[in-house]
Amino acid sequence: MNQFELSTTTSEETSQFAARLAGFLKPGDVIALEGDLGAGKTTFTKGLAKGLEIKKTVNSPTFTIIKEYRGKLPLYHMDVYRVADAFEDLGFDEYFEGNGVTVVEWAHLIEEQLPSERLTIFLYRDEGDKRKMVLTPKGERYEHLCKEIFR
Numbered sequence: 001m002n003q004f005e006l007s008t009t010t011s012e013e014t015s016q017f018a019a020r021l022a023g024f025l026k027p028g029d030v031i032a033l034e035g036d037l038g039a040g041k042t043t044f045t046k047g048l049a050k051g052l053e054i055k056k057t058v059n060s061p062t063f064t065i066i067k068e069y070r071g072k073l074p075l076y077h078m079d080v081y082r083v084a085d086a087f088e089d090l091g092f093d094e095y096f097e098g099n100g101v102t103v104v105e106w107a108h109l110i111e112e113q114l115p116s117e118r119l120t121i122f123l124y125r126d127e128g129d130k131r132k133m134v135l136t137p138k139g140e141r142y143e144h145l146c147k148e149i150f151r
């Protein structure tokens, strides 16, 4: 399995990388975003939103489950932690077929319901402000996308 890694030393750098990644995304793309508390998931998603030309402020979706933002492409930002068991029953899987880009936090809890093709991104805290990002593409489209980004 191909993996792509990078380290950032400031939140701006994480945000800028996400904004650049946004430029490669298409309707229906799914990003599974994982990382401990304070790893930078919200920072990353804010950067992605900037890259999608979303004007509204992106906040953590923990209490709202899902938030939709309008931009160059819509962004569906979801935290499935509290709905994992009922994910399909609640119809949340329909977002994956939508015209936007879906960012799923705690995605491993709905592994079975995730599209087989997706981009998984793990954020790890390192010393101080350093963060490691590990991107794992599943499927040809995302492999190609990662190769383009890391070229």
Ligand SMILES: Nc1ncnc2c1ncn2[C@@H]1O[C@H](COP(=O)(O)OP(=O)(O)OP(=O)(O)O)[C@@H](O)[C@H]1O
Pocket: 008, 009, 010, 011, 012, 013, 014, 015, 035, 036, 037, 038, 039, 040, 041, 042, 043, 044, 060, 128, 129, 130, 131
């Ligand atoms: N290199 C970095 N990349 C991302 N964030 C960084 C970095 N360095 C410092 N930070 C800071 O770490 C914090 C990350 O918080 P953020 O809310 O993005 O994390 P999170 O993974 O969404 O956490 P939570 O699960 O608690 O919502 C922010 O205060 C951010 O400014």
